[in-house]
Amino acid sequence: MVDGDGSNRAAGRQRRGRAIAMSDAERDGFLAAERTCRVATVGKDGAPHVSPLWFGWSGGAVWLFSITKSRRWRDLERDPRVSVVVDAGEQYDELRGVEVHGRAEQVGEVPRSAAPDPELMAIEQVFADKYMGGAFYADGRHAWLRIEPEKIVSWDFRKLAALQRK
Template identity: 65%
Template sequence: MATTQRRGRRIMMTPGELDTFLAAERTCRVATVSADGAPHVSALWFAWDGTSLWLYSVTRSKRWAELRRDPRIAVVVDAGEQYGELRGVELTGTARFVGEAPRTGEPCPELDAPERLFARKIFGLEEMVHDGRHAWLRLTPDAVVSWDFRKLGQPQPRP
């Protein structure tokens, strides 16, 4: 991940906390840019491999069409109900299309690991079931910003 968080360092997640959080959460919100420049936000399931966020999107969706035209993307994963429980991550960068679209299961070594992760996390299966309607997007973020408000109540180490 490229950029270092400048603000809110006191509540930012460590790399280990970030990996644990993204491995546990299932749903993210994906922001894309419409043809008229307006933002478009939609929810999706995802898998995190420690470096990239893998999104399995319907290829006939507005999101897919927008990313084909303009691959800039922002994704938010968050959790918590009460103020002191809020935590999350914003990842931004460029979406990359991986494998055939729609995905039918053609051999694609780059998808072996993410498909196993996704199938286990989302469906509780050992291998991916392809429906011929979805395909893969990969976001290797240029910037990551995280927050964990649970840290506000904890004593902070001195710099």
């Protein structure tokens, strides 16, 4: 987009967006450390529904351990399109985050029992280490959803200071 003065400010903003994006390693570390995501689903009436949830990041996918009788679960059974946002920071120059767009897929039994499942071993250990003191347990009310990213956007406004010095 060319602005009225002939400059290409939109392209400049895009370059800044790339400059403040997280590297793959930064993104992976951020998602491993942060504890709460916001999950956006499409409701039966087409309206968005957003809810906070604990999550895991494993094998390049976002994993949600969701209550199977929740509105979120019903929404995703009807329409698997989902967006997940994980963010942190309080001051403007501290803000950072990751947004993942994709489709949720049920993995394993619904609801999850204590029976071993090789497909879930890695994420259940990640989840146990992050939230359960190292020991995973299934309560018969939750099951796993995997979101393979179709699009990932990240930002780290802490990088803005270096851009402003240039």
